[in-house]
Amino acid sequence: MSLNANIPLGPLTDKWDQHRFKLKLVNPANKRKYDILVVGTGLAGASAAASLAELGYNVKAFTYHDSPRRAHSIAAQGGINAAKNYTNEGDSIWRLFYDTIKGGDFRSREANVYRLAQVSNNIIDQCTAQGVPFAREYGGLLANRSFGGAQVSRTFYARGQTGQQLLIGAYSAMMRQVALGKVELLTRREMLDVVVSNGRAQGIVVRNMVTGELETYAGHAVLLCTGGYGNVFYLSTNAMNCNVTATYRAYRRGAYFANPCFTQIHPTCIPVHGTYQSKLTLMSESLRNDGRVWVPKQAGDKRAPSEIPESERDYYLERKYPSFGNLVPRDVASRNAKEQCDMGKGVGETGLAVYLDFRDAIQRDGRDTIEKKYGNLFQMYEKITADNPYEMPMMIYPAVHYTMGGLWVDYNLMSSVDGLFVLGEANFSDHGANRLGASALMQGLADGYFVIPYTIGGYLNTVSWDPVTAEGPAFSQTVKEVDEKIQRLLSVNGTRTVDDFHRELGLIMWDYCGMSRKDEGLEKARGMIQDLREEFWNDVRVPGADRDLNQSLEKAGRVADFLEFSELMIIDALQRRESCGGHFNEGFQTEENEALRDDENFSHVAAWEFAGDGAEPVFHKEPLVFENVELATRSYK
Amino acid sequence: MTKTINITLKIWRQKGPEAKGRLETANAANISTDMSFLEMLDVVNEKLTVDGKEPIAFESDCREGICGSCGCVVNGEAHGPEKGTSLCQLHMRHFNDGDTIVIEPWRARAFPIIKDLIVDRAALDDLIRAGGYISVNTGSAPDANTLPVPQRDAELAFDAAACIGCGACIAACPNASAMLFVGAKVSHMALLPQGRPEAAKRALSMVGKMDDLAFGNCSNHKECEAVCPKEISITNIARLNREYIKAGFGSAEK
């Protein structure tokens, strides 16, 4: 199969309009004849389910949570970008498009990103109409703030809980359709496989997490809105249950996986403090607006921060990047923190942390001002660490946060399997090699509210609306395979727990495929993963039964997939002989240790096709064509 | 300062919805005081698994106090002893060496137990389905700035909308009433001009649903407000009452 992204012809600014015009419409009377399965109910899934049901399609929405409102979109803090230009600073769709392309280190599609910027404004309108309580000015109009190093204030926000409010908006829109009978909500169902036959997605196999029964559902189209795979690192800012299973299973059924090595490490997280730790907590990036990042000049200096005089502190970001200082983009800030800690200058008990100091800001603006700006964040920090950031500098360290890679999709958000669409963080489409702040929410909602409702019609016009049933050999075979895997997991009865394996895998990935990568390290990690995978299948202990609520079994299935998927990440990282955005290979850097892109040879999307267990995945290249922007080197000096 | 403590747990174990449950004792040894409460349970579960026993089933996801998945009654208090803190954000430094901690699931007729500490909170979705939304189809929204909202109203609406749907208010209410949950949703939407057209219908329908679902009635004990991890105020219940009275007696809505 050739990799055709189906990007419409014509000038960039007209592509989406022209495309929508050319897409055949489904007659309203026929829409009710189509069944659509939406897997995942975060921002992308809930918004898609609601919008498609409003159009008249029959939607079944699946979530592994007890309620759609628990999806991890809820944890997004900062905000959502839109090119409204309410602040009159000269923002425009074009500027948002350019910033996003540049922020992604020129590894995303122009057409997709432009469309994203175009619909960004509709998202704000839609959410406001749904009752999302965005921050407002005294006059009652919407407030904006600057975010993630952008030069204009284009971020809409609802205190530090923007993701929560947007998700509740999408969730309530979907619940309205549930009440109207257009969406059937199936909670506590985990998708374990996609049923593909005749080259088309026909349905899914899910496990009822309460009874343990395997259930099958058929649809004319399947939408995967299942989020990112950051938990391959075990410790990340992702929620405990985030996993790669849905997308990885789809990959094994023929959907290509694109750019899996592009992972985003967020610089301001609360450092790891013990082996028992289950997850990492993000502190909003906005803290870098006033906090100063530093480490002691002397490696191994174990004095309390207050005892280290000014002359013995190294404000390394300000020193190295005088014009951006503490506000350099996420990837740069993260890498520099790691570099300092690798030199032995890290602070705290583990030596894996740097200071984020508000002393000067408090002296300059007064404690009240700082409290007003960051009070809730300081409180959260104190709750977790028991340290008071007003009196002693915060300690921060980078942590895995977002995955830009995901299933490959064309302009219509359809994967390489017909009828299998992928939305939100689960696809690879809009963020290139690095995502800018406040644009994940934007993409999830753009896909669900304003892209899929049109593009799915184009596909459905090509398939019959005859009723579909979850019967036939493809379904029974897939169920059999899913069941076999479950039985295998339960029968090993070894000595090590699932978490134990996951933790070890996470460490391997963090050490060798994390913030900075080396060819030797990647090769070594690949071997380690293969060994660990073998050990897992020989020595994992999964207690409990299959036909029961069994959280160990749920985790085991996910970790088994991570153990395979992680190798694909390594393969992808090895293939990309350059450094860009979230992928930093030490072999490709400038003299000043900055990422060195190779636009001539690697300005492409790497899409991987599953070729069978034990076989090397097949590499497909989608060249990226830049007709509207000039490829430039990112510099923050 | 980090130290380690030993704790005795008395945990509700129940194999399934119909099974008879009971409090079982487990030991949590060498628990770092920097651990979160749920990480302490993780450690206990790892030990149980290695010992060939079935780990304790409990729910959690984001572990940063926003998804609302987690929640148990700890020593008689929903989400434990810390104010404005969900269970995942409760840290072991608030306990002492040698403590005995009793952990029970949310208890309410509307929240049947599924297994151990996991309860079925589908009733909360049912409540939202009854009217916790503003009817606006995708694409039909006017420009966001055409409808100014006084900053104070937006802030109050946010305070109510901050609800994470964990169910602690119901668990802590001596009557297992859902008034704070419903009050928060009705307030969130009643305070915004976008929510006004359906305000009467929403209030009647959500309150009606609340009765159907076998929640108790509000006696103004204020326990809900005291345990709410987002510290949602009972002024939202008063607003619900107002909205309901207006809807019941003043509107044509039935």
Next chain:
Amino acid sequence: MNWLTQTLGSAIGKKLLMAITGLSFIGFLAAHLAGNLTIYGGKDAFNSYAEHLHALGPLLTVAELGLLTFALIHVLTGALLFYQNWRARPTRYAVDRSSGGRSIGSRTMPYTGVIILAFVIFHLINFSFVDKRHITIFELVASAFQNPLYVVAYVAAMVVVALHVSHGFWSLFQTLGANHPKYMPAITIIGLGLSLVFAIGFGFIPVYILFIA
């Protein structure tokens, strides 16, 4: 009228009934207390107050019937609420600790309610359903409170009333939707003040008669 029963029969409707009837009882208590205070004016003042009251004739009967109706509503609705609330949690907690919301008043509402009901019946038997053709009301009261057991019972009952009002007063405003950041603190204080006034105002009368008058 389906809408009316539906509205009043809901969780909020029932509370509304409790609030409105409760408010009327508080009004009644205030009026009753004002009348009772004439006892400090001596025998004649008190008897004359009673005479004036009875001179209202049919008006008084209407008021009494009204109170009776309200009492029935309050008691029956209260009983229904108690039953529903009890049913809403079939399994109790092994450990039940307040996180700081409940007060003694709120905790004991149904129980103080039952005691008050019993007391009202007792009180009516004592002073209302008696043949008053050959005795003035003052004599009736004075003789009753010569018995220290009566005094203790009445004082105790008034403490119970105070407890009931201490939660009932602010709570009825909350139920009526009148919770405002500017006024709620005052309402709470007035509620506590009122319960003290009722406890002391009513409670001191038997003591006064036993020891002083």
